[in-house]
Amino acid sequence: MLKINNITMRFGGVVAVNAFTAEVKKDEIVGLIGPNGAGKTTVFNMVTGVYKPTEGNIVFSPSEENSHSLSTLSPDEIAKIGICRTFQNIRLFKHLSVMDNVFIGNHLRLKSGLLSSVFRLPNYTKEEKEMYDKSKYLLEKLDLYEEKDEKAFSLPYGKQRRLEIARALATEPKLLLLDEPAAGMNPQETQELMEFIRKIKEEFNLTIFLIEHHMEVVMGVCDRIYVLDHGAHIADGSPNEIQNNPKVIEAYLGVD
Amino acid sequence: MEKKKLTKYIVSMILAIIAIVIANIVLDNYKVRILNLCFIYIILGLSLNLIYGFTGLFSLGHAGFMAIGAYTVAILTMSQETKQMTYYMKPMVPFLESLNTPFLVAVIAGGLMAALFGFLIGAPVLKLTDDYLAIATLGFSEIIRIIIINMQSITNGALGLKGIPQKTNGTIMKFLNDNFDIGIKPSINLLWAGVASVVTIAFIYLLINSSYGKAFKAIREDEIAARSMGINLFKHKVLSFTIGSFFAGIGGGLLAVSLGTIDPTLFKFSLTWNIILIVVLGGMGNIKGTIVSACLVTIAMEALRFLDEPLKLGFMVTEAMPGLRMVVFSIILMAAVIFKRDDGSLKSALEKVRGRYAKN
CATH class of the missing domain: 3.40.50.300 (P-loop containing nucleotide triphosphate hydrolases)
Incomplete structure (x- = not known):
């Protein structure tokens, strides 16, 4: 449904996102995680048209027959196509x-x-x-x-x-992007939120792409996860694979 | 909207118009003039409130659009003889000299002309936000004024236009005097400005409560969120700005007719300032507040006229200080801003004053 091909975003000399590639399939809940400043929100901003990627392109195909290249559309047009x-x-x-x-x-x-x-x-x-x-x-x-x-x-x-x-x-929308939906919530609210995300996905027939810091949420609801660190894609896979990926542990906790 | 509500509004509109007709007959000429100005300032206040209060576009160019409306109405309603007399420095363009339309057509043309310029200026300028937009619109308003000064064969330049035919209720009064022997003098016909302001209030009210009006408010609240909700910012801003300019043009046209004479100095920045005063006092995005404050400001402008003259303070007499009135208005504006609450209305400001001093 959403294909992100090799997008790079530079702000002057700073490379916020570097050659990131990802795909969100229909009916999936995909997570995007990474330490602070990894470039997660920048990815969202590029998908929603707030920023135009310096390189690469993003293709959104709500159905088999029609697909749109998002880099030529403005944010309101992107909202209109779903x-x-x-x-x-x-x-x-x-x-x-x-x-x-x-x-x-x-x-x-x-x-x-x-x-x-x-x-x-x-x-x-x-x-x-x-x-x-x-x-x-x-x-x-x-x-x-x-x-x-x-x-x-x-x-x-x-x-x-x-x-x-x-x-x-x-x-x-056909694709819903949630930017840290659990930010500032206590454990009980977080638990409710997870239920809620699953519920709306079923009810409204959505595909969801979400950014989150609460590992509990990410591991609990996501089908697949992408990990960003310093703008670069370091891992992807199922929640289990990610939890045990040494690169991810390194990015989050650092190594000696 | 429910039927019941709609009938309520239509009935209150009809009542308002009847009240205007009665006021026109009962009040003396001076009061009728002030009331007429009140109506005009209601139109102007609402038009700026649409742009600034509801859509959040800080525009300082209102006087420019009023000037366009005023000059359009003046040129379209003045007779050929008056024009020949007025344009003595440089004759008027022959086509315009012979052009003469009925009053209603002229006022609507004034509004449309202002709307056209609002659109042309808005399209590039509305890419800017906040202070930059304010400066750019202020600049354009001055440009309009300077162009008016320099297009002597069309606008008569700095000399201004005199002898704009005023709308009096002479015929109605003559009829009343002949039949009922009440002996009152004819005055300005309030109905034109009155009906125009009632229509403006209704239009802005309906607009604001429609889906478009809600989109305008969304833009005021948060542009980034509005944009990602699929609202085309540029289209909606230009729409709001053009409609606001349209009513500014109508207000300017009616002002020209009520004054009978206009010149470019009338449309300086201070005129925009008066309207901003009305909008801020009445509350940003508050229709009722704007109506009340437009009337208050217009009446106070007249009532405080004694401040400009020599003042007798019991033991001493001060010299005449022209402009002291405006000092008072500045103080009122400052107070309004200091005591302003979130909704910024006059009522809540008064409540806040009471709250502040009642506690201690």
């Missing part, structure tokens, strides 16, 4: 209500023009109702419906994380 993400430091629309946050996730599918929206012409009201129903369904599924009228920033941390995922799901 890749959506969450952020390491939560980026909700803080002063908007929980409902509006999810509602905005639907905006990219709106077909009505500006004037028919302002004058509430039938084609718009029909679409708007669908968008509301969809948002309501998502909020109910993700257990946030009770808080629908609250401002996003007033939610507790764990719920903000969940709302961010709800908002991303509203764009109807």
Whole structure:
């Protein structure tokens, strides 16, 4: 579904990601791990179009027959073809209500023009109702419906994380990128998150690519794992293989 | 939107228009003029609030778009004789000299003209953000003003335009006086600016609560997140900026008609500043607040006029200090910013003042 071919990202003299290659197949949960500053978020930024890779290319094929080269698309176009993400430091629309946050996730599918929206012409009201129903369904599924009228920033941390995922799901992605979903969570919340990730994967028929520091989460939910260190790919394989890979242990713990 | 809510809005719009008609008959000429200005400032305040308060684009170019609207309306409504008299330094372009349209057409043309320029300026400038955008829009607004000064055969340059036909309610008043013998003098026709402001309020309200309005707010809240939610930042920013310019043009056009005379110095930066004052006082992204603060600022501008004259302070008389009014406004603005809360509305600012001093 997602093929990352040999991408390199240079910022001036700094090589953030060096010739990284990876593949995410349909219905998989793939993890991307590595010590701080390894270039994980840079990989995500390249997949979502925030950065253009200096070298290499990324191909996204949501189905057999169509595939897109992501390096020519802008972030909003990438969202439209079915890749959506969450952020390491939560980026909700803080002063908007929980409902509006999810509602905005639907905006990219709106077909009505500006004037028919302002004058509430039938084609718009029909679409708007669908968008509301969809948002309501998502909020109910993700257990946030009770808080629908609250401002996003007033939610507790764990719920903000969940709302961010709800908002991303509203764009109807085929591939969901989660950037450290368990950051700042206690063990119990982490446990719930793992359940949650598995649940949404089934419910919404998703393929998930995630960055995580909590080894528990990575080992618990991922089918395959890629390991980055200093921008370079050092290992990949199943959670078991990774756990026993000497290179990975070296990158994380160092050697004498 | 539910039917019930819709009827409620339509009824309140009709009531507002009836109130305007009654005010037009009952109030004297001076008060009608101030009320007329209130309506115009509501339009201008809302148009900037759409750009700045709802979409988060810090634009300082409002006066430029108002100038475009004002000049378009003036040129389209002045009669050929008045134009010949006004353009005595350099005759006007013959095509424009004979051009004369009905008032409504002229106002809408003014709005469209401003929107066109808003689009042309917005397209390159909206790639910038924050302070850079503010400086660029400020620059463009000055460029518009300088061009107006130098296009003498179209705009009459620095001499300005005089004798823009004002809209009075003479015929209605004559009818009332002839039939009911109430003996009131005709005044400015409030209905034009009144209806325009009611329409603007309704338009902005509906826009803000539509999916597009929510996308605008998303851009204000977090551009990076909005972009990764599939919102085309550039398209939406240009949309918001163009609509804001359209209403700025309408407001400018109505201002020209209500003043009867315009010249390039009117559209200096201080005019933009007045509108920013309204937006900040009323609250960023707050429609009701903008309406209240537009009225307050306009009325206070008149009511505080005595400050510019020699002041009698009981034991002494100060000299006249033109501009003291603006000092008061600056203090009000400072207070508003200091006491501002997250939603930044006037009401919460007052609550905060109360809270701050009630505790001790």
